[in-house]
Amino acid sequence: MKLSHFSLFLVLIFILLLVVNCDLKSKGSTGIEENLTSKREVKKLGRFGREYTSKMVATGNNLDIKLNNLLDKFGLLDKEREAIAYIRRTITDSKIGNASYYKTYTDFEFYNLLESLGATRIKEIITFYFEVVNIQKSFERVIKNVKDATSRGKLQNELNERKNQYQLHLKGLFDSDNFDDIYNEIIGDNYFSELIKFKDEITKVEGGLDVYTWLSDDEQIVIDKIRGIVTDPLIGKYKGYRTYTDIEFNNLLNELGDNKVFAMILVYLEEQSNQDAAWLEALEAIDSVDDADFREQLRVKIDDERDNYKLHFKELFNEFLSELVYQKFMKNICYYDKFVLIKKTAQHIIAFKKLYKKLSSVQKRGLDYIRIVVTNFNIGVLHKTYNAIEFESLLGSLGATRVERIIDFHLNVLKAKKDAQSAISSLPESMTRHNLQRLFDAHSNGYELHLKELFHINFPYQVYYSVARSSYVDLYFEIINYVGKIQ
Structure with missing residues (x-):
């Protein structure tokens, strides 16, 4: 009987343990399971890692994971x-x-x-x-x-x-x-x-040792790139630029010394970084241009500039005194602005296309006439002749308001010209009418050349101000006023 009571007691204890265990599992699903991996790690690390890992178990965080996350955050x-x-x-x-x-x-x-x-x-x-x-x-x-x-x-x-x-x-x-x-x-x-x-x-x-031998691997890579350009006889051949031998280039480095070579490496790396960024931005801008022909021309332009960089670079070393090479290099290495300019050109073309669509038909005809004149190399051969990209880029950079004022200038000239001709035609045949007509014709024949002169300046805002300050229309007004007085 005592045995049966004892057996029953053991059964009750076993059932109680099962209940407690089930309760622990249900409650522990939020925290205990998360620490199982850390507890297993305690066993793996042994006594040398117990203090470290026990802290991880207590916090529920893996320090190395936190550290990696922090370094990721730092970039x-x-x-x-x-x-x-x-x-x-x-x-x-x-x-x-x-x-x-x-x-x-x-x-x-x-x-x-x-x-x-x-x-x-x-x-x-x-x-x-x-x-x-x-x-x-x-x-x-x-x-x-x-x-x-x-x-x-x-x-x-x-x-x-x-x-x-x-x-x-x-x-x-x-x-x-x-x-x-x-x-x-x-x-x-x-x-x-x-x-x-x-x-x-x-x-x-x-x-005494060569400067080159003191350079780090990364620094030697930079110098090797420079060496490859200045020792290439094909680069700058038609310009007559100096081509170094390997010995001459090493001597140049030694004459410059550590500090100046390091300084040149730093500005070179900065230029390369700026150039790569500007090049990518320019390509992105070019891809946004709707005109397929313009896109292709701009891509050719950016490839040409990429190739011309080597020529520019070799020109920096076209000296026979190391100090002159150093000064020219430090002052003139900047080339990435060429790609910035191409990016801006693409952006200005996009801006021009948008403003052109908003012009009236009369304004479009006026602007098209100006385009024909300034892109015609037979007019004013001594003045700048634009290509289509240059013309649209220039106007796109000025914005809609200034472009409309340039168009207004042209339309005002046409109106004044028409009114002056009407005034002359209203006069009876006479020497006065003949002289006025000769003056009118000479002035009118010079209009296209005058337009070309106004656009000859390379800077957009100077072109705009040249147009704004033009007094070309005044002679037509003088003719109109003179005819009014003598009639």
Whole structure:
């Protein structure tokens, strides 16, 4: 009997456990299941990762995921993320800077550091980091080319020591609880100047090295592109531009020195970035032009400008003194404005098409007449002759109001001309009528040339103001008034 009571007791306990378990499952579906992955990770990481992962279990967040999301928000590239990873390893490693009592960050503190500094300041810090990394790489490359084995080994050992010192130095820069102080410490750091001193040591050992050998891989790519242009005899041949040999080009770099070569690389990269952006914007604008013939002409124009860039570039090096090359390069490298101009041309053509549709038939006839005159190279051969794209772009840039005023000028000339002819015709045959007719004919015959002169100026608003200030119609009014007085 006692056994049966005991068995019943066990059954009741088992049922109770089932109920509790079911209740836990229903309640835990919102939170417990989310932490199952993290709990499994605790088992995988073992004792070294338990403290870190237990915090993730408690918060329900994976720190690495949060960190990646933050770096995504900052818009960091893979290479920049590698820099962040290096900095993270350095300042979270308790063995580095232990003797100097430098602060060792936890992973959570590192995340908070990045979040507090923000994208702009983090990118500046990464830039400073890469300056050090790039010059270290250039040291590696140069040391490998040192001929004396003993000197080469000594320099390599010293470089390795400096790399180790940099980790300690880097951790020292982050030795603060104030994020602004950390940022200012990094931005004001002079470690780069210490590396320059080491560069001088290498140079003394080797007895002088080419500037090119000191450049980073990315910098050498830029210089190689420039070399490819200035050493190509076909580029600028008909212009008589100087073509360098490889030796002459290397000598030019050495005469310019590190600082000027670096400066040239920076402005080159900036120009390329601006040029690529302007080129894409121009293509987009061209695609919006309805006129298929105009679209094709503009595409040919943009391709021509792309090809002409090499010619422009070679002209920058068409000097025999390195200082003159440098000055010309820094002042005149800008070329992307050519593509900006093409984009504006396309936009102005689109604007012209819209305003032309809104003109009356009389206004359209007047404007078409002006177009015929200024695009006719037989009229006023010494004055600018427009092509169709130039004409529509010019008027499109002026806007509807100014275009209508230009048309009004022409229509007023036609009306005054007609009224003057009527006035002359109303006179009886006489020497006065004959002289007035000769004056009228000479003036009228010069109208097309006058129009060509008004449009000869290259700037749209100057064309408009030239038309607005024109006194061409005045002679017709004088004839009309004179006839009125003598009748």
